[in-house]
Amino acid sequence: MSExxxxxxxxxxxxxxxxxxxxxxxxxxxxxxxxxxxTGMALATTFVLTLAAVCSYLVNxxxxxxxELEYLRTIAFILVIAAVVxxxxxxxxxxxxxxxxxxxxxxPLITTNCAVLGVALLNIQESHNFLExxxxxxxxxxxxxxxxxxxAGIRERLAVADVPAPFRxxxxxxxxxxxxxxxxxxxxxxxxx
Amino acid sequence: MFLAIVAIATLSAGFxxxxxxxxxxxxxxxxxxxxxxxxxxxxxxxAQCGFPGCRxxxxxxxxxxxxxxxxxxxxxxxxxxxxxxxxxxxxxxxPERGVxxxxxxxxxxxxxxxxxxxxxxxxxxxxILGAGKLMHTVIADECTGCELCxxxxxxxxxxxxxxxxxxxxxxWPQPVDSTGGSxxxxxxxx
Numbered sequence: 001m002s003e004x005x006x007x008x009x010x011x012x013x014x015x016x017x018x019x020x021x022x023x024x025x026x027x028x029x030x031x032x033x034x035x036x037x038x039t040g041m042a043l044a045t046t047f048v049l050t051l052a053a054v055c056s057y058l059v060n061x062x063x064x065x066x067x068e069l070e071y072l073r074t075i076a077f078i079l080v081i082a083a084v085v086x087x088x089x090x091x092x093x094x095x096x097x098x099x100x101x102x103x104x105x106x107x108p109l110i111t112t113n114c115a116v117l118g119v120a121l122l123n124i125q126e127s128h129n130f131l132e133x134x135x136x137x138x139x140x141x142x143x144x145x146x147x148x149x150x151x152a153g154i155r156e157r158l159a160v161a162d163v164p165a166p167f168r169x170x171x172x173x174x175x176x177x178x179x180x181x182x183x184x185x186x187x188x189x190x191x192x193x
Numbered sequence: 194m195f196l197a198i199v200a201i202a203t204l205s206a207g208f209x210x211x212x213x214x215x216x217x218x219x220x221x222x223x224x225x226x227x228x229x230x231x232x233x234x235x236x237x238x239x240a241q242c243g244f245p246g247c248r249x250x251x252x253x254x255x256x257x258x259x260x261x262x263x264x265x266x267x268x269x270x271x272x273x274x275x276x277x278x279x280x281x282x283x284x285x286x287x288p289e290r291g292v293x294x295x296x297x298x299x300x301x302x303x304x305x306x307x308x309x310x311x312x313x314x315x316x317x318x319x320x321i322l323g324a325g326k327l328m329h330t331v332i333a334d335e336c337t338g339c340e341l342c343x344x345x346x347x348x349x350x351x352x353x354x355x356x357x358x359x360x361x362x363x364x365w366p367q368p369v370d371s372t373g374g375s376x377x378x379x380x381x382x383x
Contacts, residue, residue, distance in 0.1 A: 063204065069197050076204060083208035087215050094219035 004135045007128075010191045011139030017115045018147045019181040024115030028148060029173060031106050033159075038152030040103045042145035044088065048110050049119060049144070052077075052084045053137025056120035057130060077120045085111045115144060151180065227251045233274045237266045238317035239339030241291045246317060254279070265291035266338070270367070297338040297353040299331045305350035312342035312351060 017023045024045075031041045056077045064070050089107045093100045100107070110116065119140045123133045154176055163172050230251035237247070242263035244250040253259040254275070261275040262284050269286065276283035286293065301312070301321075308326040320336045323329030331342075343351050356362065 059204065063200060067196055067200055069200055072197055072201060076201065079201075079204060079208060083212060086212055090212075090215045090219045 004131065006191045007132060007135050008139040008142075011136055012143040012146065013184070013187040014190050016143040016147060016184050016187075017118065017140045018144055019177070019184040021118065023118040024113050024144055027106065027109065027113055028144075028151065028177070029170070030109075032148060032152040032155055032173075035149065035152045035156055037103070037106070038148050040099055041106050042148045043099075044092065044103055044107055045110055045113065045115075045148075046138075046141035046145055048081075048085055048088050049116055049141035050134065050137045051088070052081045052116050053119045053123055053133050053140075054130070055080045055084055057123055057128070057133040060124055061130075073121070073124065074117075077117055081116050081120070082111050115140060147180065147184075151177065154180075227255050229278060230254055230275065233267075233271060233278065234264060235266045235271065235337070237337035237339045239266055239337065239341060240317070241265050241339075243290070260284075260287065262287045263290045265293055266296075268293040294338075295355050297340075297355045298333050298336045299338065299340070299342055300333075300352050300354045301329055301331055302350040302352065303328045303330060305348050307348055309347060311345040311347065315341045315345045317341060 011017070015021060018025065018028050027041055027045070032038045059076055059080055060070075060073065064073060064076060069076075085108060088110075089100075092103070092107065119137050123136055126136075128136055155173060158172060158176065167175065227248070228251075231248050234247040234251060240246060242250045242259075244253050244259075250259065250263070254261060261279065261281060262272050263286075264271050265286060269283075272286065273283050275281070299320075306323075306328045308323060308328055310323065310325055310329070312329060313321045313323060317339060318335055318337055320332045321329055321342060322332060338353065340353055343353065
């Protein structure tokens with residue numbers, strides 16, 4: 001149990017996928033202009049990431065490993081992720097048209113979120129079992145959501161701040177992200193991974 | 194090699210089946226007709242049809258059988274397009290709903306404006322910029338000419354100015370309407 005808890009804390013804070021491992025930076029930069037869209041994106045990514053981590057684990061254990069096809073891992077996982085994203089889009093469109101409207105183009109873009117593939121591959125690399133994979137995926141997703149929402153909040157304030165001309169736009173956003181990453185380095189050593 | 198091809202093909206087919214099933218199971222009951230009607234309406238959001246905006250009107254045409262001749266900004270062209278789409282007889286514009294006018298843009302007399310924000314609240318497309326006790330102005334590109342801001346203004350500083358015909362907005366005049374519609378010359382300018 002404490003093993004699982006430490007995986008969760010480690011992925012959310014210590015090895016945060018965005019700020020420490022630098023995965024999933026595209027939505028982190030692209031969709032964080034408004035708190036509302038950032039929250040929606042975080043929710044959708046949480047769902048997809050957790051589900052994709054579990055599905056890739058199952059595909060790896062029950063399909064690729066018995067057939068000794070582990071060299072096809074990457075392409076098989078991409079297939080799994082694409083299917084999960086498509087499924088999520090259909091589900092969201094049916095259950096919450098409003099959320100679907102807010103997420104719009106960003107939902108299909110989760111397919112290309114490298115954090116999703118990263119979680120699936122790292123699960124295999126660190127030879128996690130089923131439950132650990134699930135928690136690892138969930139932790140990565142929660143960490144992603146946390147920094148995404150924090151960053152969107154900061155950027156909303158940055159939008160009205162008097163930023164010197166050369167730093168306006170993407171540059172100040174990247175500098176802010178860098179400072180946040182420095183902040184998250186403070187969590188190193190919190191959990192032995 | 195062969196095994197790999199079969200395995201990946203099976204995996205893809207499995208996901209394909211799953212998605213196909215999901216597409217049937219989670220089909221949205223969105224009404225495509227409403228979307229098509231909405232795309233024919235002029236999107237002025239002026240509410241002259243008696244509904245809060247263009248999309249509610251489109252929904253009302255489908256579900257409540259509202260008449261297709263209630264849109265003055267669209268004029269005869271819109272009525273004809275709606276009649277074509279819905280297979281109904283085109284009829285002249287309902288005079289109760291207003292008359293066809295050339296496209297106009299709201300202009301605020303900035304000397305007179307007292308900054309009361311009433312017009313900002315009335316604007317359905319957020320085309321008016323300003324803050325309390327500060328002068329307001331209209332973003333001409335966003336203004337749909339719906340006139341909803343004229344009424345609330347306590348100092349009557351909003352005027353509807355007709356768009357001048359320029360090289361980029363000039364169109365060939367439309368042929369004379371034979372459906373008995375009010376083939377207004379105003380449409381020719383717009």
